[in-house]
Amino acid sequence: MLGLILAQRSVHPTKEGYVDLVESFGKYIHTLYPGLNLLMPWEKVSRRLNTQETTWTCPQQRVPTSREQNVQLTATISYQLLPEDAHLAALTVQNWEGNLQTLFVGTVQSLVNELTPGDFIAWTQSVYTRAASDASSFNPTAATRWDRINSTLSRRMQDQVAAWGVQVNWVRIQDITLLPHTPGEHTAFMGGASGGTTQMMQPDPALVQTV
DSSP: OHHHHHHHHEEEOOTTEEEEEEEETEEEEEESSEEEEEETTTTTEEEEEESOEEEEEEEEEEEEEEEEEEEEEEEEEEEEEEEGGGGHHHHHTTHHHHHEEEEEEEHHHHHHHOOOOOHHHHHHHHHHHHHSSSSSOOOOOHHHHHHHHHHHHHHHHHHGGGGGEEEEEEEEEEEEEEEEETTTTTOOOOOOOOOOOOOOOOGGGGEEEOO
């Protein structure tokens, strides 16, 4: 009976799309992957992590691009933990997902400050020409420009979170609208290539969607 109890306690199932972190005497030992796994009597599962793809859309951002104009936009990021490195996020970063989302908002705003009004006009043109029924009116130059901008944003995010064991699948800036400064709006434009101060907005966890 004792052997049967020990055998039952030694077999640990891990769900598909998750990994389990195993510790011994309070120290991380190894990771269990989906399927049936064996645990030693002195080992225990300390944490289960989701390794499925997650998409998150940041709150709407408003960033000044000149003394007369703001740009309003949102951005979406797709990310997931790499099973073999998932323990890095859990053990080295407190609330890694919340920190990633906050970092994403700041990186989007930083990149937008580097763009010119012409970039946003090009984005608007590419959206309208994509939707046009006449395929010959499509502007490939404008579309390629924003593909490069999204690729740059994705690369910057990947560089910042790679050490966490996080993979960034794709990033997309969207819903861009150019707006004039409204009367009474107090926004200090800092100058530069196209930059200005930004309105920091904290991520809304309710917007997180796991797919």
